[in-house]
Amino acid sequence: MAAPATTLRDLIAAGADDAPALTSPGGMPLTFGRLRSIVERTVADLNAQGVGRGERVAIVLPNGPEMAAAFMAVGAGTTSAPLNPAYKAEEFEFYLTDLRAKLLIVAEGSDSPAVAVAEKLGMGVARLKPTPEEGAGSFTLSFAGGAGEAPAQAGFAETGDVALVLHTSGTTSRPKIVPLSQGNVCASARHIRTSLAFTAEDRGLNIMPLFHIHGLIAGILAPLSAGGQVCCTPGFNALKFFSWMEEAKPTWYTGVPTMHQAILGRAARNREIIAATPLRFIRSSSASLPPQVLRELEETFGAPVIEAYGMTEAAHQMASNPLPPMKNRPGSVGISAGPEIAVVGSDGEPLPVGETGEIVIRGPNVMAGYENNEKANAEAFTRQGWFRTGDQGVLSPDGFLTITGRLKEIINRGGEKISPREVDEILLDHPAVLQCVTFALPHDKLGEEVAAAIVLREGTSAEEKEIRGFASERLAPFKVPARIVILPEIPRGATGKLQRIGLAQKLGLA
Known part of the structure; x- marks a missing residue:
């Protein structure tokens, strides 16, 4: 070989x-x-x-x-x-x-x-x-201009x-x-190619931006490294996705949760194209995929949804849910799919299985260090050479990793620590809620209060009071959002990710 x-x-x-x-x-x-x-x-x-x-x-x-x-x-x-x-x-x-x-x-x-x-x-x-x-x-x-001087290192x-x-x-x-x-x-x-079992027969439909690690590595390099092909679109467009799908006949695609939600919004009127273009799998990464969206994607496309966990410093992929016949675990980002993964306590020492701590990684895909930034490198790497991801999570006895939140995004409400993802998942169970981002709202006495930005499903209506009532039946009182803002659209970052940090300021609530 x-x-x-x-x-x-x-x-x-x-x-x-x-x-x-x-x-x-x-x-x-x-x-x-x-x-x-x-x-x-x-x-x-x-x-x-x-x-x-x-x-x-x-x-x-x-x-x-x-x-x-x-x-x-x-x-x-x-x-x-x-x-x-x-x-x-x-x-x-x-x-x-x-x-x-x-x-x-x-x-x-x-x-x-x-x-x-x-x-x-x-x-x-x-x-x-x-x-x-x-x-x-x-x-x-x-x-x-003309030719330049020969470079120090050519070839x-x-x-x-x-x-x-x-x-x-x-x-x-x-x-x-x-x-x-x-x-x-x-x-x-190579890690992505292995975890997704790419072959020369695979055809990808790339909708990810190509100034971002997810699109460059998972969208382009991984399938090409197996001799497969990729149809490169001009960028994500929910209105054109199904016509591209009909033309390119992909066997898979990868996206971020907001893209999958927009695709689902147009799936009902494109059932014939979905039936005529069976996908081997759908991949989701770069942000947590709500379990409700995962289920709806699998039912709509009749294909497994493979949620993976990546970050720029790891050249993208760190963990991935396995392909069938192995069990996919909704709500988890899967098993190590490249680097070693551990969960450590505040002292940097590994924690027993089942305990929540910071996720750390090391392996051939992980950068050697940030450029010209000794302070950031001293904070980012442990004495044992692990890279600190800044994410909080827990490993199951059989090696499945569940992310419980971003350490910087954990809401500290008067000493009570709240994972925004937990609140998101409860609010997304409300029949009128299409999208939800829970975030920290500055508070003069508590330090931070829980708030949520919500987009409603087309043709539905709901008011803040009703949604708060729904949440209060399912969450401890201190986790119920004190403020719910209903918006036509939630502001996103350049790659389509919904961003919690700074959202209170962006919405003029801080």
């Missing part, structure tokens, strides 16, 4: 030359052979511009096959730094400066504010021109080189730089 891939170049060697690697709605397939030649040409082009191994190339492109191909091609010889195209000029200035990027790649004709920022910072700008007639994701790069990246840099979401502090090595991202892709 071949040794496992430890670089992006090796990872895409899996597919047959003439097998489709990338497709897009309405596009021609790009074969693995063609993808490999794009990767080789791009690395040579970057080297000719003086950009080599370990140097950062910021990528600001819309979601789609070109973004997927550019991420792999750039990362195979330099360091990919994908950024959210929706950022404003001030944000681009922060990220491009913080990353010390050497080059920015944007689409031909793009008027992204990133271009003016790059020019102001004296950074090179390359324009990407799609060549869809050669397959979805095929592109050429054009550079302003393809090696296992220890940094393949990908992303920032943490920074909900409570300045975003931290997470450098992920070639070995880290390949290990995570």
